[in-house]
Amino acid sequence: MPQQVKILAVVFVVALTALTVVRYISVPDTFGDLGHYRAAAVDSIAVLPIYYAGERACLDCHDDVYDDKTQAKHASLACETCHGPAVMHVEDEDSLPHIPSExxxxxxxxxxxxxxxxxxxxxxxxxxxxxxxxxxxxxxxxxxxxxxxxxxxxxxxxxxxxxxxxxxxxxxxERCHTVPDAHRETPRQVRPSKPSRRKLCGECHDRSSSADDAIPRISQTEHEPEYVCWQCHYPHFPEAR
Known part of the structure; x- marks a missing residue:
């Protein structure tokens, strides 16, 4: 066996032995007794102060609000996600939880x-x-x-x-745009329509229109018929360009 292989084998065995010894010393005695954690931690965790009351405590008094929430977009959010720890409020109703308004x-x-x-x-x-x-x-x-x-x-x-x-x-x-109700809830998925025909603008601006006389008029059959109006006129500020 080549000398360098022997050296590498010795280094590997020493490293593995050291790792095993360190792990044996470092792993707590009760680790793995009840699962992949230190079993004795249950007792130390149990004596920690409680800050969160949990949704069931909120439901005892605020069932009307809870019913509204579970039917809406925030159904998956726990009450204390927004209101913060509420155990003090549960123990003393005069100790109000945070009510975020900002x-x-x-x-x-x-x-x-x-x-x-x-x-x-x-x-x-x-x-x-x-x-x-x-x-x-x-x-x-x-x-x-x-x-x-x-x-x-x-x-x-x-x-x-x-x-x-x-x-x-x-x-x-909405005179020019058709806006589905779903656009207001999921605007990136459901888009409003944009005018795609000259006829829409012609309802007010064509010479045959019955709109107010003060509105500028053109003949849609003669005025650049190959273009859609908004290619030259910005509809949200309709000045010619």
Whole structure:
């Protein structure tokens, strides 16, 4: 056997012996008695102070809130995920748990993060109704979005601000866009429609339209018929370019 192989074999045996001895000394006596952990740890853990009460304790008094939560998007969240440790509240009802109202708390989960899965509600907090608290519009126990038309500006703030000073300021978003209800809950998966035909703009801007006389008119058959209107005119600020 070559000399270098003998040396390597001796080093391997010594290292293996050292590892076995160290493991024997380091592993606690009760490790493995009840599973892959130190059995004696059960007693030491049992004397630690309890901070979390658990959902069952919350359910004893707040069954109405619990029912709402279990039917909504936050069903999988434990109460104390948002309200913090509540054992003090269980022992003394005057000791109220934390009631988060600040935007930063909701941002922990809902701030935009590209790594999150499609359909997970995310917003740009600097642009999404920055002067309001989240709970002003969203019930945290049943956090369905407000399905009102005015809510478009909550997510599309830049477009809303541009449109607000344009000739289309009074034009409802859904006049040009078809917005499925599912878009408000899963905006990345369900998209609103965008105008794809000149006829939509022609309902107000064609010479044959019965719209207000102050609205600019063109002949759609003569005015650049090979283009869709928004290829030249930005609909949220419709000035010619």
């Amino acid at each position: 935007r930063e708390h909701c941002a922990l989960c809902h701030a935009f993060q590209p790594a999150r899965p499609n359909g997970f509600p995310q917003v740009e907090f600097a642009m999404h109704n920055p002067l309001d608290e989240c709970i002003d519009c969203h019930d945290p126990h049943a956090p369905l979005p407000d399905l009102s038309e005015a809510d478009c500006g909550a997510c599309h703030g830049e477009i809303a601000r541009t449109k607000a000073v344009s000739h289309h300021a009074e034009l409802a978003c």
